[in-house]
Amino acid sequence: MNIILLTAEDLTGDTCAEIRDQRRCQHILSVHQAQVGERIRAGLLNGNMGSGIMTTLQPDLIIIEDLIFDEPPPPDLPLFLVMALPRPKMLKRVLQTVSTLGVKKLVLMNSYRVEKSYWQTPLLEPESIREHLILGLEQARDTQLPEVILEKRFKPFVEDRLPALIAQTRALVAHPYSETPCPTGLTEATSLAIGPEGGFIPWEIEQLEACGFEGVHLGKRIMRVETAVPFLLARLFH
Numbered sequence: 001m002n003i004i005l006l007t008a009e010d011l012t013g014d015t016c017a018e019i020r021d022q023r024r025c026q027h028i029l030s031v032h033q034a035q036v037g038e039r040i041r042a043g044l045l046n047g048n049m050g051s052g053i054m055t056t057l058q059p060d061l062i063i064i065e066d067l068i069f070d071e072p073p074p075p076d077l078p079l080f081l082v083m084a085l086p087r088p089k090m091l092k093r094v095l096q097t098v099s100t101l102g103v104k105k106l107v108l109m110n111s112y113r114v115e116k117s118y119w120q121t122p123l124l125e126p127e128s129i130r131e132h133l134i135l136g137l138e139q140a141r142d143t144q145l146p147e148v149i150l151e152k153r154f155k156p157f158v159e160d161r162l163p164a165l166i167a168q169t170r171a172l173v174a175h176p177y178s179e180t181p182c183p184t185g186l187t188e189a190t191s192l193a194i195g196p197e198g199g200f201i202p203w204e205i206e207q208l209e210a211c212g213f214e215g216v217h218l219g220k221r222i223m224r225v226e227t228a229v230p231f232l233l234a235r236l237f238h
Contacts, residue, residue, distance in 0.1 A: 001027045001138040003049065004042045004064070017042075017052070019062040028062055043143040044069050045134075073143045077102035077237060078189045080169060082162070084111035084196035086225050088121040092132050093226050099136025099146055101233050107165075109151040111204060113196040119152060158207050166191040171213040174232055175205055176222055178215030185238050192232065197225060 004024065010017040019025055028034050034054050043049040048069035056063035085108045086094050098106055110119075122128060129148050137143060151157040170186070173193040193200075193208055200208070205215065223231065 001031065002041070003138055003141040003143075004028065004040060005045055005134060005138050005143065006042055006064075006067075007045045011044075015052075015065060015067045017064045017067060019064070020060060022060070025059060025062050029057060029059065034062075039066075040064070041141070042067060042069075043073070043137075043141070045137075045143055046145055047143055049073055049141065049143055074102065074141070076104045076144065077233065078187070079103055079233070079237070080105050080107075080165060080189075080191040082107045082109060082191065082193040083225070083229075084109060084194065084200070085114045085118050086196070087115070087118060088123050090224070090226050091118075091121070091123050094229055095129060095132035095148075096136040096139070097226070097229055098233075099133040099142075100140040101230065102140070102142065103233070104144060104146045105149075106146055107149045107151055107157075109157055110154045111196050112154075112201045113198045124150065154204065155207070158211050162211050166212055171211070172216050172236075173200070173205065173208045173213040174218065174228065175199060175215040176217050176220075178217045180214065180216050182216040182218050182232065182235055184235050186236050190236060192236070194225065194228060194232065 006017050010019055012018050032040065034040055034057060036054055036057055038054050039051050040054060042052045042064060049071040050067065050069040052064035052067035054062070055065045081098060081103050083106065133146055137145065169189040169191040171191040174195070176199060193213055209215065218231065
């Protein structure tokens with residue numbers, strides 16, 4: 001937690017907030033080791049960043065006063081990310097990673113190699129998704145919550161809705177058997193599709209290319225999704 005992220009529900013006035021949930025209280029006390037009177041970095045979810053003064057530090061209640069939100073959050077990554085739904089154990093890490101790196105719109109979609117049981121995980125409940133996105137924001141000192149969309153049917157999504165979502169962007173699909181190396185140092189608005197473990201099947205690649213995606217590769221090494229995501233984003237946007 002490199003920034004204490006506050007919500008509108010935490011605010012008790014224009015310049016005062018109360019934190020009562022165990023996770024944040026414990027982190028502030030044990031990791032930050034905050035002291036009464038100390039000014040700490042804080043941010044308002046979907047708002048600005050700033051700071052406030054610790055006035056009460058208890059295991060179940062932390063009060064921050066003299067809050068000032070006068071700094072804009074870091075700039076968003078100019079990326080629309082489309083991913084085949086990862087296995088649940090990996091999903092938590094992926095959500096935190098994309099949130100930390102500044103992705104603000106993410107679609108998790110079905111694919112032939114996505115097991116049906118993945119869609120039953122409680123990690124896809126809105127509150128669980130929000131929790132892991134917030135952990136990523138706290139790590140990055142960001143306040144802007146990403147949007148996550150679930151698409152359980154590949155063909156209708158790619159044919160009917162995806163073309164409008166990638167309009168006016170450079171659309172790339174990461175595929176190890178494509179002929180084009182992944183570009184670097186992009187500044188333009190970009191859409192990126194990443195497949196499941198084992199990659200998209202050939203028919204899915206054909207559908208994505210028909211939608212406007214260009215296949216790119218990262219070399220001969222095959223990576224896990226959790227490795228490929230930060231590698232691709234770092235390569236694309238330096």
